[in-house]
Amino acid sequence: MTGTDGNEKRVAAYIALAANDPVLAAMIETHGTPDPFVWNDGGRTGTSNFAAMMLHIIGQQISITVAYTLYDRIATATGGIPDPDTVIALGPGRLRGFGLSNAKARYIFDLAGRVRSGQLEIQHMDDLSDAEAVTALTAVTGVGLWSAEMFLIHQLHRQDILPAGDIGVRRAIARAWTLNEIPTIDQVRQRGQGWAPGRSYATALLWRSLTITEGTPA
Structure with a gap:
């Protein structure tokens, strides 16, 4: 999603996430508001x-x-x-x-x-x-x-997707919420219920936190 409309939706989504979750609010202050729909494949796939x-x-x-x-x-x-x-x-x-x-x-x-x-x-x-x-x-x-x-x-730019099985998402949650162990898939889904309908944005933020702190590709 690009352009003014996409930027406005992104800002609104992160405002909602910050209002609903103080941990995400702190992460937004630190890591900004990444666009979840940017996919840097170097133009390899074009529009296909x-x-x-x-x-x-x-x-x-x-x-x-x-x-x-x-x-x-x-x-x-x-x-x-x-x-x-x-x-x-x-x-x-x-x-x-x-x-x-x-x-x-x-x-x-x-x-x-x-x-x-x-x-x-x-x-x-x-x-x-x-x-x-x-x-x-x-x-x-x-x-x-x-x-x-x-x-x-x-590819479809859906706004409310939380890949709960993604190890990067799970590691980022463990770090941000100072958990003793990496959460299970079900625990990630449960925690993410409060992030709807902007879970794709929460996912991008979690990935960004790892990119910056660990050098892990988002």
Whole structure:
């Protein structure tokens, strides 16, 4: 979300978070009001939701630097931003040859097949509710809740997403609330209930706190 309207919504969201949670209020004073919808992929995926979802899949449980390297190999082989047709033409074997695991090659191939067949209209999800969008995305082999939530935040710009299973979010909560241990997923969800309907902004703030204090990518 960009422009004046997006800035106004961001300011309003952080004002509401600060009013409802004194810990978040202190974090806003320290870390500012980050835009949760900025996704710095270096322009690799353009406006393609398919390519973005592919990058989210590639990035599961590996560093962003490695994910970019693997994605770029595929993009080079497809002659630009990958689309379902060019990925299917490569086939799982060549995808594995670029350094993907057998599982991730299979996941990406399934994603491409579903998008090409129309089972998943990934470029036209704006009219779906958050729950409907998550259901549609997690029907793809290998796309779990975390990957779907990243897509909802970064591609669909949904304002009330809290990826409770994200280890960065959980670590940031443990630090900010001086907990003795990292909270469980259910504990994160419970704590985040009071942040609705701006949980994507709370998530961005939690990520920012780690970026600044630990050098962890948000």
